[in-house]
Amino acid sequence: MYKSYLKKIVSSSIVASVVLLGTTCNASSDDAKKVAKSSNSVGPAKAEVSDSVKRTYANGKKVIDGGVTYPIVNGQTGAYAANEKAHKAAVKFGKPATANEIKAWNIDVMPDGTGLPEGSGSVEDGEELYETKCVSCHGDFGAGSGSYPKLTAGNAYEMQKTMVNQRVGGNDEGPKRTFGSYWPNASTLWWYIKTGMPHPAPMSLTNDEVYAISAYILNINEMEIDGELVEDEYVLDREKFLKIQMPNKDGFIPKIDGPKGPDNVRAFYDDVSNYGNGIRCMKDCFDGEAKVQKIKMAISDFTPPLSNEKSLPAAPKGAKAEHPGKAGYEKHCAVCHGTEAMGAPMLGNKKAWAKVLKQGKDTVYSNAIHGKNGMPPKGGTSLADDKIKEIIDYMIEEAK
Amino acid sequence: MNNTSQIELDTMAEQAAELTSRRDFFRKAAAYSAGAVVATTVLADASEHTKANPKDDKNILEEKPWSLELGAPVTKNRYGMPSPYEHNVTRRTTDILSSGNMQASIAVTPIQDLSGIITPNGLFFNRCHGGTPTIDPNQHRLMIHGLLEKPIVLTMDELKKYPSVTRVHFIECPANGGPEWRGPQFNSIQFAKGFMSNAEWTGVYIKDIIKELGLKKEALWMLAEGIDNSHMGRTVPVDKVLDDAMIVWGQNGEALRPEQGYPIRLLVPGWEGNLCVKWLCRLEFAKEPFYAKEETAKYTALTKNGGKAIQHFYANEVNSVVTSPCPEKPWKDLKKGDLVEIEGLAWSGMGTIRGVDISFDGGKNWEEASLKGLVLEKSWTRFSYIYKYEGKDLLLSTRARDDAGHIQPSVKQERDTVGVEGVYHRNGIHTWAVSAKGDVTNVQILS
Numbered sequence: 102m103y104k105s106y107l108k109k110i111v112s113s114s115i116v117a118s119v120v121l122l123g124t125t126c127n128a129s130s131d132d133a134k135k136v137a138k139s140s141n142s143v144g145p146a147k148a149e150v151s152d153s154v155k156r157t158y159a160n161g162k163k164v165i166d167g168g169v170t171y172p173i174v175n176g177q178t179g180a181y182a183a184n185e186k187a188h189k190a191a192v193k194f195g196k197p198a199t200a201n202e203i204k205a206w207n208i209d210v211m212p213d214g215t216g217l218p219e220g221s222g223s224v225e226d227g228e229e230l231y232e233t234k235c236v237s238c239h240g241d242f243g244a245g246s247g248s249y250p251k252l253t254a255g256n257a258y259e260m261q262k263t264m265v266n267q268r269v270g271g272n273d274e275g276p277k278r279t280f281g282s283y284w285p286n287a288s289t290l291w292w293y294i295k296t297g298m299p300h301p302a303p304m305s306l307t308n309d310e311v312y313a314i315s316a317y318i319l320n321i322n323e324m325e326i327d328g329e330l331v332e333d334e335y336v337l338d339r340e341k342f343l344k345i346q347m348p349n350k351d352g353f354i355p356k357i358d359g360p361k362g363p364d365n366v367r368a369f370y371d372d373v374s375n376y377g378n379g380i381r382c383m384k385d386c387f388d389g390e391a392k393v394q395k396i397k398m399a400i401s402d403f404t405p406p407l408s409n410e411k412s413l414p415a416a417p418k419g420a421k422a423e424h425p426g427k428a429g430y431e432k433h434c435a436v437c438h439g440t441e442a443m444g445a446p447m448l449g450n451k452k453a454w455a456k457v458l459k460q461g462k463d464t465v466y467s468n469a470i471h472g473k474n475g476m477p478p479k480g481g482t483s484l485a486d487d488k489i490k491e492i493i494d495y496m497i498e499e500a501k
Numbered sequence: 502m503n504n505t506s507q508i509e510l511d512t513m514a515e516q517a518a519e520l521t522s523r524r525d526f527f528r529k530a531a532a533y534s535a536g537a538v539v540a541t542t543v544l545a546d547a548s549e550h551t552k553a554n555p556k557d558d559k560n561i562l563e564e565k566p567w568s569l570e571l572g573a574p575v576t577k578n579r580y581g582m583p584s585p586y587e588h589n590v591t592r593r594t595t596d597i598l599s600s601g602n603m604q605a606s607i608a609v610t611p612i613q614d615l616s617g618i619i620t621p622n623g624l625f626f627n628r629c630h631g632g633t634p635t636i637d638p639n640q641h642r643l644m645i646h647g648l649l650e651k652p653i654v655l656t657m658d659e660l661k662k663y664p665s666v667t668r669v670h671f672i673e674c675p676a677n678g679g680p681e682w683r684g685p686q687f688n689s690i691q692f693a694k695g696f697m698s699n700a701e702w703t704g705v706y707i708k709d710i711i712k713e714l715g716l717k718k719e720a721l722w723m724l725a726e727g728i729d730n731s732h733m734g735r736t737v738p739v740d741k742v743l744d745d746a747m748i749v750w751g752q753n754g755e756a757l758r759p760e761q762g763y764p765i766r767l768l769v770p771g772w773e774g775n776l777c778v779k780w781l782c783r784l785e786f787a788k789e790p791f792y793a794k795e796e797t798a799k800y801t802a803l804t805k806n807g808g809k810a811i812q813h814f815y816a817n818e819v820n821s822v823v824t825s826p827c828p829e830k831p832w833k834d835l836k837k838g839d840l841v842e843i844e845g846l847a848w849s850g851m852g853t854i855r856g857v858d859i860s861f862d863g864g865k866n867w868e869e870a871s872l873k874g875l876v877l878e879k880s881w882t883r884f885s886y887i888y889k890y891e892g893k894d895l896l897l898s899t900r901a902r903d904d905a906g907h908i909q910p911s912v913k914q915e916r917d918t919v920g921v922e923g924v925y926h927r928n929g930i931h932t933w934a935v936s937a938k939g940d941v942t943n944v945q946i947l948s
Contacts, residue, residue: 148904149906165740166850191712194660202644211787247601285797363721376814378910379902380914385866387864391946394944405589407689413586
């Protein structure tokens with residue numbers, strides 16, 4: 102049965118095969134399990150469903166993303182153990198959010214105008230603000246600079262038509278995705294400017310300033326509101342803002358608005374022909390040799406550059422040179438002088454070293470070289486006198 | 502490069518300087534010491550004049566300074582650091598991935614250097630839209646409001662009182678592989694596939710919090726918003742919120758790193774990384790989607806189908822890549838007939854990896870590889886294949902499939918379906934060209 106399946110998949114379009122498989126899957130759970138064993142599963146309708154792997158959420162609705170879910174069955178979800186009681190317990194912490202708190206943080210602006218405050222600003226004012234606060238990144242007339250985003254690609258209505266362009270087969274004219282040509286809702290612009298711009302100082306613009314800058318951006322995209330071109334003297338306010346019709350309003354799938362929104366998304370991702378899926382062919386999957394596309398212009402200005410070296414990093418610039426006695430101290434002397442417990446003057450103990458130094462530096466050197474009390478000559482090493490002195494100098498430094 | 506990594510590098514360099522000086526000291530000290538002669542060889546009695554054998558490894562015969570002196574005290578590096586010899590294992594970036602500056606950019610994970618399925622926190626990829634903030638957790642709050650009977654505010658301590666859940670999931674930027682829709686551009690696995698990482702996360706299911714808050718029936722969407730410079734927002738369908746979306750504070754056993762949203766971030770398992778809003782401060786429930794800035798300006802995928810763009814593209818599709826060999830880790834010092842392991846990563850945001858097929862001729866013929874280690878949903882999964890090295894040119898491709906029934910498409914199938922202008926969600930079969938010498942380059946197969 103499954104060979105004929107594969108032929109159908111290969112010979113028919115993916116859409117058709119998914120419909121076919123979907124029917125099989127829904128026929129009965131036994132059938133679904135048989136299908137699941139086949140290694141030629143194609144698309145979400147062929148999920149390996151069982152009690153512990155489902156195509157639905159807890160409320161019985163189909164998944165929204167083309168995937169599967171792992172309900173808790175006998176204290177187990179997928180490979181994980183779960184404490185079911187913990188998820189059922191009526192745990193509640195925190196405090197009620199006050200009206201002021203919500204007002205302070207509820208900064209989003211929705212397409213229907215929810216969150217959009219009153220205010221107004223002209224294109225002329227917007228241009229002035231743009232020249233002082235925006236131009237350094239977004240360039241003259243929103244043309245962009247460096248890799249900062251362009252705010253316009255020309256007339257929004259004309260540029261919207263570039264969305265069908267594909268840069269294949271020598272066509273280098275790609276789609277122009279800017280605010281005017283691409284975005285489905287103007288509310289996003291207001292929200293973006295208010296809470297995210299200017300980039301180094303977000304939330305610093307007044308509502309009127311945001312209206313003014315929005316008006317300027319509509320102007321450089323050569324857009325109309327209610328049939329009227331947004332020219333230099335145009336004054337934008339809340340009422341006019343809500344009348345903006347974006348040229349690419351219908352350029353997006355699936356449709357997410359309205360009470361059916363999530364169900365549209367569900368249906369969209371249930372159909373792999375919308376975003377692609379493979380076929381598990383194992384032998385002679387195409388004619389002739391593989392057609393290889395190689396790198397034309399490699400991007401390799403990586404920070405830091407790639408390296409497999411297992412090496413010590415270079416010393417940092419301006420790093421202080423280490424005291425020449427430090428390494429010797431750590432190797433030979435720290436065993437006793439690194440701790441109070443041995444009775445030896447400890448490294449960094451100012452009081453102990455002050456007492457030692459009362460004898461004079463030369464006596465300290467001499468005692469270290471020839472030994473005194475618990476201190477063996479040269480600390481039991483065979484280091485040269487100069488090296489011992491270097492170590493003493495280091496220990497004196499550390500106690501300063 | 503960001504400041505944090507510069508500081509880390511400086512610390513490593515300081516350690517290195519110290520090591521070098523200690524080695525110098527050892528050499529000098531040895532010259533002064535009567536025991537110097539025996540100290541340079543571990544042979545029991547140097548006076549026996551053991552005959553040198555050209556096959557001798559001097560690394561075995563010579564004493565090493567680190568075995569003849571004290572090491573660092575336990576008081577050093579109270580928070581541990583990698584060996585300074587590992588300083589090249591680091592996140593990296595490149596200018597074309599930036600939206601203007603290094604605060605609106607991405608630093609990607611060196612997946613060529615990772616073992617197993619867990620990404621160390623310091624190497625977890627970092628995408629941000631306005632830099633990494635340093636947030637005082639004592640002053641941070643989470644507000645949950647909108648279409649709920651009881652809107653609340655939680656301190657971080659209060660949030661952590663909820664029953665916690667620990668899960669291993671990848672986070673993948675949907676632009677992983679995105680610069681290569683029209684052909685390969687990076688001769689590097691780190692840049693071709695490193696816009697992702699995998700970690701063990703600890704936090705609370707959002708459904709466990711809101712079940713006591715009276716979510717209203719008409720609530721279909723949830724806005725998640727961060728409190729950093731960018732105030733990043735994303736709309737998540739309530740269906741997913743009530744399934745497995747979490748607010749997380751723990752990553753691989755410790756607090757989230759600042760780059761990962763400290764003190765808390767949203768985790769939407771399997772879905773686009775940008776939905777996992779970092780520095781999370783607010784969840785608002787509503788009956789209509791929000792159209793936050795990056796939902797339009799960035800994370801929509803333009804298709805060739807009438808110029809329509811996919812919006813609300815959620816799960817990262819099933820995908821795989823060979824990590825060894827790869828351009829950064831070519832095959833070296835192999836003889837014909839040697840058996841060598843080909844290893845890689847497979848992952849799916851829609852379910853659990855069921856299997857991976859491997860091809861040596863660019864996808865004309867395939868064999869099944871083995872999965873190994875933990876096989877978890879919406880997590881990296883390791884695969885393995887033992888290959889007999891023959892010193893010939895290969896086109897090494899892998900094709901993963903998941904339990905949701907998805908199979909990785911070929912590059913051709915994917916381009917035929919959605920075109921080449923999508924930027925996001927590219928999961929076409931990845932291929933390395935392996936030369937007879939063992940060098941590895943990034944190619945795409947158009948058959």
